[in-house]
Amino acid sequence: MNWGSWLLWGFVATLVLTTIMAGSQGLRLTRMNLPYMLGAMFTPNRDRAKLIGLAVHVVNGWLFSLLYIAAFHQWGLATWWAGAAIGLIHAAVVLIMGMRLLPGLHPRMASEQQGPTVTRQLEPPGFLALNYGYQTPVSVLIAHLAYGAILGAFYTIPPAA
Amino acid sequence: MLSIEEYAAIGDGRTAALVGRRGSIDWLCWPRFDSPSIFGALLDAHGGCWSLAPSGASRITRRYIDDTNLLETRFDTDSGALVVTDLMPVASEEDKGRLLLPDHEILRVAECVLGEVEVEMRFAARPGYGRRPGRIRHAGRLGVRVEMGADLLALRSDLPLDISAEGQVRGTARLRVGEAVHTSLTFADDWPAVFPPLGEWSRAAIARSAAWWREWASRLRYDGPRRDMVVRSALALKLLVYAPSGAVVAAATTSLPERIGGDLNWDYRFCWLRDAAFTVRALFALGCTPEAEAFVNWLLHATRLTQPELRILYDVHGNAPEEERILEGFAGYQGSLPVRIGNAAAGQRQLDVYGEVIEAVVYFVEAGGTLDRETERTLCAFGEYVCRHWQEPDEGIWEPRSGAAHNTHSRVLCWTALDRLLQLHANGHLRRAPAALFQKNRELIRREVEARAWNPDLGSYVAQLDGDRLDATLLLLPWYGFEDAGTDRMRATYARVREALGAEDGLLYRYRTDDSPGEGAFGICSFWGAEYLALGGGTPEEARDLFERLCRHANDVGLFAEEIDPSTGAALGNFPQAFTHVGLINAAVSLTRRLAGAPPLEHHLSRPSGLDLKEAHV
Numbered sequence: 188m189n190w191g192s193w194l195l196w197g198f199v200a201t202l203v204l205t206t207i208m209a210g211s212q213g214l215r216l217t218r219m220n221l222p223y224m225l226g227a228m229f230t231p232n233r234d235r236a237k238l239i240g241l242a243v244h245v246v247n248g249w250l251f252s253l254l255y256i257a258a259f260h261q262w263g264l265a266t267w268w269a270g271a272a273i274g275l276i277h278a279a280v281v282l283i284m285g286m287r288l289l290p291g292l293h294p295r296m297a298s299e300q301q302g303p304t305v306t307r308q309l310e311p312p313g314f315l316a317l318n319y320g321y322q323t324p325v326s327v328l329i330a331h332l333a334y335g336a337i338l339g340a341f342y343t344i345p346p347a348a
Numbered sequence: 349m350l351s352i353e354e355y356a357a358i359g360d361g362r363t364a365a366l367v368g369r370r371g372s373i374d375w376l377c378w379p380r381f382d383s384p385s386i387f388g389a390l391l392d393a394h395g396g397c398w399s400l401a402p403s404g405a406s407r408i409t410r411r412y413i414d415d416t417n418l419l420e421t422r423f424d425t426d427s428g429a430l431v432v433t434d435l436m437p438v439a440s441e442e443d444k445g446r447l448l449l450p451d452h453e454i455l456r457v458a459e460c461v462l463g464e465v466e467v468e469m470r471f472a473a474r475p476g477y478g479r480r481p482g483r484i485r486h487a488g489r490l491g492v493r494v495e496m497g498a499d500l501l502a503l504r505s506d507l508p509l510d511i512s513a514e515g516q517v518r519g520t521a522r523l524r525v526g527e528a529v530h531t532s533l534t535f536a537d538d539w540p541a542v543f544p545p546l547g548e549w550s551r552a553a554i555a556r557s558a559a560w561w562r563e564w565a566s567r568l569r570y571d572g573p574r575r576d577m578v579v580r581s582a583l584a585l586k587l588l589v590y591a592p593s594g595a596v597v598a599a600a601t602t603s604l605p606e607r608i609g610g611d612l613n614w615d616y617r618f619c620w621l622r623d624a625a626f627t628v629r630a631l632f633a634l635g636c637t638p639e640a641e642a643f644v645n646w647l648l649h650a651t652r653l654t655q656p657e658l659r660i661l662y663d664v665h666g667n668a669p670e671e672e673r674i675l676e677g678f679a680g681y682q683g684s685l686p687v688r689i690g691n692a693a694a695g696q697r698q699l700d701v702y703g704e705v706i707e708a709v710v711y712f713v714e715a716g717g718t719l720d721r722e723t724e725r726t727l728c729a730f731g732e733y734v735c736r737h738w739q740e741p742d743e744g745i746w747e748p749r750s751g752a753a754h755n756t757h758s759r760v761l762c763w764t765a766l767d768r769l770l771q772l773h774a775n776g777h778l779r780r781a782p783a784a785l786f787q788k789n790r791e792l793i794r795r796e797v798e799a800r801a802w803n804p805d806l807g808s809y810v811a812q813l814d815g816d817r818l819d820a821t822l823l824l825l826p827w828y829g830f831e832d833a834g835t836d837r838m839r840a841t842y843a844r845v846r847e848a849l850g851a852e853d854g855l856l857y858r859y860r861t862d863d864s865p866g867e868g869a870f871g872i873c874s875f876w877g878a879e880y881l882a883l884g885g886g887t888p889e890e891a892r893d894l895f896e897r898l899c900r901h902a903n904d905v906g907l908f909a910e911e912i913d914p915s916t917g918a919a920l921g922n923f924p925q926a927f928t929h930v931g932l933i934n935a936a937v938s939l940t941r942r943l944a945g946a947p948p949l950e951h952h953l954s955r956p957s958g959l960d961l962k963e964a965h966v
Binding site: 212215216217218232233234297298299300301302303304305306307308310311313317318319320321 | 359362379438440444564586589590591594638641645649666667720721
């Protein structure tokens with residue numbers, strides 16, 4: 188494993204993913220704010236939650252990139268399209284499974300079954316995170332494709348000893 | 349077909365069903381308010397229903413069990429009496445974590461309380477507005493199953509059930525005093541489905557649900573005239589809260605007509621920003637703080653995709669409602685066509701919504717809420733948008749389909765938006781507000797309204813600048829603090845509005861134009877009249893008298909639709925209607941404060957004594 192390459196490109200890919208998601212919010216394509224969602228697990232304060240969530244998200248991004256790199260090593264191949272293919276699967280898992288499981292994991296997120304008790308909580312994302320806007324799945328998909336493509340394009344598999 | 353007022357509502361914080369006086373559930377959309385109907389007999393005889401009642405003639409009385417949303421209908425027959433209890437079981441989130449409960453259920457229990465009664469159940473599910481016929485089959489002890497793609501309806505009962513060739517389920521039994529039948533309908537879109545047992549389990553669900561509602565109602569803070577109606581209104585409003593997001597839908601139904609046989613039939617299963625300030629104020633005033641905070645949270649979150657522009661309505665998750673279309677094949681309530689789903693008003697422009705949303709945020713702050721930096725930026729962006737656009741025409745609060753105009757109410761709400769932002773700024777909640785810009789535009793708006801919305805020939809404020817029409821929204825000027833209720837202008841305006849828009853027994857029409865010919869008197873407008881008097885436009889006795897007369901227009905279980913036919917007292921429009929119940933609560937709160945000698949609620953806000961423009965300018 189090329190540790191330096193992983194640290195560098197795992198970080199860059201995570202930053203690009205986060206930037207695409209933040210840009211999607213800025214362009215009013217989605218209300219999904221991953222750093223805030225993650226940070227709200229630790230604090231209800233929105234400003235602090237975003238900072239904490241950003242840190243957690245970067246660490247997550249790094250850790251997830253290990254799975255990509257493990258696949259590259261398994262295949263003996265690291266290309267942009269191989270990374271993007273894993274990104275596609277990653278996005279599907281996040282949207283289809285992750286978003287539905289999140290209310291069960293998140294202490295400050297309502298579930299689709301909440302009610303009639305109401306508390307000021309995060310809205311559940313729903314299937315494909317569609318509750319955060321109809322274009323959310325597209326934003327998540329593009330962000331993960333870019334994440335995988337960067338890892339695949341720039342991570343270098345060290346030559347066999 | 350029953351009259352609209354012959355229905356009552358049950359719900360669980362995600363959807364609501366309408367139960368007719370004769371024991372038939374004629375409206376149900378699952379899993380949420382704006383889902384396609386499963387029972388739609390309200391709008392078409394073949395739309396599906398679920399009836400549980402004695403098989404012969406009976407005398408019917410009904411009520412909600414005290415301080416709950418559990419409906420109890422008593423049928424007195426020649427041979428005995430039957431009491432049917434209808435509910436969507438509810439539980440605390442803790443109980444849900446402890447017990448294995450279905451996500452969506454309607455529970456109906458029929459108990460013979462006198463003599464003997466033959467009870468009959470008829471069940472005809474017509475999913476997807478009657479267009480998505482499910483596969484129905486008898487599953488023995490698991491009851492009758494209606495499979496609709498990946499979704500499942502399961503009907504279970506201790507009555508023996510038969511399925512006819514047309515897919516109708518029927519069951520009968522002769523009950524003696526003390527005997528009961530239990531029936532449960534569950535909806536599952538998440539597998540495997542949960543089937544709660546019947547019998548004792550059903551009774552436990554009733555007890556648990558009643559306790560939940562009573563505990564919720566016990567937290568209501570109100571001690572004034574017609575407490576019973578205020579508590580019922582709060583419970584009705586609670587039925588229209590979508591708990592997962594905190595949104596409040598306008599009503600549980602679509603296309604109940606504002607004029608029987610007419611085409612004023614709209615889909616109200618969405619959330620109108622217009623209702624925001626009224627609703628939040630009512631919720632905070634009654635001590636429903638979690639609901640009020642959740643709704644403000646929803647307001648700010650749901651509108652994020654369009655900010656700083658605001659649409660006028662959203663679905664429960666803040667997305668645009670589906671495009672309005674006509675539901676072919678439904679005959680309409682008493683022939684009132686078309687039946688619409690979706691709402692084209694979503695594309696309209698209402699400049700008043702900025703004032704409504706900002707006012708709601710002020711109530712939130714006054715109740716102890718704090719604003720994060722993103723919300724501060726959002727509010728300032730709203731204010732800047734108002735400064736850029738307040739001079740423009742809009743469709744206004746009533747969403748006429750006849751085009752835009754320079755509406756007085758919208759102007760006053762633009763003034764309200766800037767006024768409240770300046771209050772927030774002065775109190776340190778909006779540190780970076782462009783106060784000079786807001787103050788300048790606030791004054792410009794005031795000057796324009798005072799000059800152009802006052803018609804000296806008529807001796808009244810008028811609905812549109814330089815116009816001569818009257819509108820019930822003019823009674824809200826004191827409510828927003830734009831003008832005191834006791835000024836000569838407001839008293840004259842009230843008198844003109846009463847003359848032009850008044851109906852029998854204190855009711856008020858919202859306006860008289862060609863946009864909605866033949867519609868009924870408007871529920872909330874009528875309560876605005878009572879509230880205007882309570883705010884200082886009349887004596888406390890006048891306000892109380894009018895308020896109590898208006899309360900008598902509720903149906904037998906205390907619910908209101910959008911409108912009331914002044915000549916017959918019949919309910920018109922979608923049902924139950926949050927806006928009307930919010931109007932009742934707000935009028936009651938203002939009246940109580942007046943009777944107690946307290947200042948009107950909107951004046952309790954700490955108002956800025958005057959801004960130093962140099963300091964405020966950024």
